[in-house]
Amino acid sequence: MSLAESLNILSQIVLYLAFGCMIIVAYRNAVSLTQLLLAAYVFATRVKPSSASLDLWHRYADLALPISVIAPAFNEELSIVESVKALLALEYPEHEVIVVNDGSSDKTLATLITNFDMVKTNRQQIAALQTTELFGAYKSKTHPNLWVIDKENGRKADAANAGIGFARTPLVCVIDADSIIEPDGLLRAAEPFMLDDGKMVAVGGAIRIANGCEIRGGSLRKIGLSKNWLPRFQVVEYLRAFLTARVANAHFNTLLLISGAFGVFRRSTLVEMGGYRHDTVGEDLELVVRMHRHMREKKEDYRIDFVPEIVCWTEAPAEWGGLKNQRARWQQGALETLIKHWRMVGNPRYGRIGLFAMPQVVIEDILGPPAELIGYLVVPLAILLGLLDPIAAVAYFCMTVLFGTGLSLGTLILEEIQLRRTPSAADLARIGAAAFIENFGYRQANLVFRFIGIKRHFKKETAWSPVPRVGFGAA
Structure with a gap:
């Protein structure tokens, strides 16, 4: 093969790659726009829930199903007292809090025992779903509805399973120990179960970034925005994920996460179902996908819902290293879930989950990230080689930057209309600026982190990469 022929083949490969990447990015943007419009429709046409906690209490105090709040905790001594206080203060007629100390190497257990006057009890599990050893159960002398389970380290899925095994209530709420639910969050989450005829099996809520907020005594006192740009970028991401994608997917009962x-x-x-799986780093995605599969294979009618008014505040990574570990783990978990449940992809047996939701995950998590990252490389190369009109490069730029910024701003408008969790016009402007600036470095870094997750998956690395926390006071 001559040099000219080799260059011609290379040019064709570059050209096809450039067009392929642009098509995939255009498709992803079209899906995102559709989700935004559908979310706007859902918000505009549904009955808006009461914003007053007192109204919720009067309406459901006699109907609310008892609920166990399960908080797996590993090395959370910086924020565990604040978090537990917030869980105990939740406005709910009958709930218990079960903190599962997952073999922490810091003073998490000692901090709980000291601050809540814990004593050892002989409470037994009614379902043993965990795979690791239990060391003991503790009950608070000052808070009768607070329990602490001490166990060998087995990661979050195993800890959640241990808590589920100790729960005695019809509903369980699984929450990160470093998260704070708004006081009426449990009532809002339980409402779909109370209004349902037994089909509801799971309900999710919106997650917001606590960095920059004032949190004292286990409760959110003042909503704020971090001075650090990294958490601001994540505010934009979380708004897109929870107020567009999940609202739209829940509307069609295709919510997978x-x-x-x-x-x-x-x-x-x-x-x-046997609880959470222990052999994945993406236990939350895998659980919901398996829940769909389980219910479909049993041929039972069911529903998985999302309530955007439920707001849970969590500390986001404030450093690049922590963000890398988090996003790589998410990507690795998505790949593991797709591989475990690949038979569902495109399979009409699983209805809209198999025909639409699972293929969308393939595009978003398998094809999308490489296509976007490769596009940043091959589109300029195709222009330099004279294979692509510069106008096409401008179109690609608009698809990846301007269009994405417009979607983020549209989501921000929805948030302001529906939830109003942004305290000032200045903060709205800062979030809007973050929606534009994230396209120049942050978005590309996330693509690299995803590739790290893909590499970890194929190298079968299963170690849990930590995300450093500074605690709510410093967040």
């Missing part, structure tokens, strides 16, 4: 930071589940369904 309830955030590990907050989710409410029918306990009997979790026990029937």
Whole structure:
């Protein structure tokens, strides 16, 4: 093969790659726009829930199903007292809090025992779903509805399973120990179960960034915005994820992810499924996908819902290293889930989950990130080689930057209309600026982090990469 022929083949490859990447990015943008419009429709046409906690209490105090709040904790001594106080203060007629100390190497357990006057009890599990050893159960002398389970380290899924095994209530809420639910969050999460005829198996809520907020005594005193640009970028991401994608997917009962930071589940369904899987780093995604599969294969009518008015505040990574570990883990978990449940992809047996939701995950998590990252490289190369009109490069830039910024701003408008969790016009402007600036470095870094997750998956690296926390006071 001559040099000219080799260059011609290379040119054709570059050209096809450039067009392929542009098509995939255009498709992803079209899906995002559709989700935004559908979310706007859902918000505009549904009955807006009461914004007053007192109204919720009067309406559901006699109907609310008892609920166990399960908080897996590993090395959370910086924020565990604040978090537990917030869980105990939740406005709910009957709830218990079960903190599962997952073999912490810091003073998490000692901090809990000291601050809440814990004593050892002989409470037993009614379902053993965990795979690691239990060391003991503790009950608070000052708060009768607070329990602490001490166990060998087995990661979050195993800790959540241990808590589910100790729960005695019809509903369980699994929450990150470093997260704070707004006081009426449990009532809002339980409402779909109370208004349902038994079909509801899971409910998720919106997650917001606590960095920059004032949190004292376990409660959110003042909403704020971090001075650090990294958490600001994540505010934009979370708004897009929770107020567009999940609202739209829940509307069609194709919701595949309830955030590990907050989710409410029918306990009997979790026990029937065997709880969370231990062999994945993306246990929250895998659980909901398997829940769909489980219910479809049983041919039972069911529903998984999302309530945007439920707001749970969590500390976001404030450093690049922590963000890298978090996003790589998310990508690795998505790949593991797709591989475990690949038979669902495109399979009409699983209805709209198999025909639409699972293929969308393939595009978003398998094809999308490489296509976008490769596009940043091959589109300029195609222009330099004279294979692509510079106008096409401008179109690609508009698709990846301007269009994405417009979608983010549209989501911000929805947030301001529906939830109003942004305290000032100045903060709205700062978030809007972050929606534009994130396209120049942050978005590309996230693509690299995803590739790291892909590499870890194929190298079968299963170690849990930590995300450093500074605690709510400093966040």
